[in-house]
Amino acid sequence: RFLHAWRPSLGLVMETEVWPTLIDECKRADVPLVLTNARMSARSFKRAAKFGAGTREVFGGFTRVLAQSPSDAERLTALGARNVAVLGNLKFDMASPPALIARGREWRRAIGERPVWVAASTREGEEELVLQTFAALKVPDALLILVPRHPQRFDEVAALVERKNYTLERRSRWAPPATAAAAAHAGVRVLPQDVSVLLGDSMGEMGAYYAAADLAFIGGSLLPLGGQNLIEACAVGVPVLIGPHVFNFTQATADATAAGAALQVKDPADLARALHELFNDKPRRVAMGAAAAAFASRHRGATARTVDVVEALVSDV
Known part of the structure; x- marks a missing residue:
């Protein structure tokens, strides 16, 4: 009904949101579809290949496929995709706003000269492993900024931290002053020294959390969950640590590691060793931080390349 009412000239599908009925209905309505920022992990490729001709029909329904990397392009072509081009990863063009980075620097001043690491976008079951790592980390006065990926888990993770006998502060309850002078004038204390875990229970502030940290661990990777995006941390210029399970971000992880921007660890003990x-x-x-920033900068440009392809397709419709 939507296609009939609105008669779109072109459809863009992102990454791996491949819905057979959508593709089939667009084909019937003569609406060209482009799979943009396309990725296909080795794991997903094996699963998709099991459906044989059905998979080839689905991926063959796209007018163009714009892949993130040569390996993605190769797998997508093997699954039946046509007119495949490698344009890079759009996520490299996502930059944290300067105001957000400045906020993170303000937090760091309020935290003080303590060693700070952030565990970003952690998933269920990982916080236990991160706290296990923290317990094994023999760095005096270290502060962990723990940022669960899903907001509905904030209270659950806070309870876990307190059960482990860590002194907790929540970002939602902590409003640091802009400067030490402002703190003195307002009588506001900086983050108390006895706080060992700052829970990132806010939305839209990940860039600030990275900017406040010396090191970043990217979650979703200590358990077989596929990993999370490490590009935003690199763009802020923070050295990255990531676990062994990165099948959703294989190419970005390999490239960041090769560039000296990231280290891949095997388990919580290895993570503690690397942090130390x-x-x-x-x-x-x-x-490593400089290499991370250079790595993120070097891979930008996929958005402009994608826009060029889309504009050409729209002009042909």
Whole structure:
């Protein structure tokens, strides 16, 4: 009914949102579809290939496929995609707003000179492993910023932290002053020294959490969940640590590691070891941060390339 009422000239589908009925109905309505920022992990490829001709019909229904990487393009072509081009990853063009980065720097001033690491976008079951890592980390006065991926789990994670006998502060209850001078004038304390875990229970502030940290661990990767996007942390210039399970971000992880922007760890014990080494080696940490920023900058441009393709298709409709 939507296609009949609105008669769109073109449809854009993102990454892996491949719905057979949508593709079939657009084909009937003569609406060209483009799969943009397309990715296909080795794991997903094996599953999709089991459906044989059915899979080839689905992916063959796209007019164009704009892949993130050569390996994505190769797998998508093998599944029946036509007119496949490699344009890069759109996520490299997503930059945290300067005001958000400035907010994170303000938080860091309010935190003080303590070693700070952020565990970002953690998933169910991972917070236990992150706290296990924290317990094994022998770095005095270290602060963990723990940011669960799903907001409905904020209270659950807060309860877990307190059960583990860590002193907790929640971002939603902590309003740091802009400067130490402002703190003194207003009588507002900086983050108390006895707080060991700051829970990131806010939305839309991930760039600020990264900007407040010395090191970033990217969640979804200590358990077989596929990992999360490490690009935003790299763009802020923060050294990245990531676990072994990154099948949703295989190429980005491999490229970041090869660029010296990230380290991949095997388990919580290995994560604790890597954190300890980097906290005690500032020159290496600074070099990794610079490599991370350069890596993110070097891979930008996919948005403009995608727009060029879309404009050409729209003009042909």
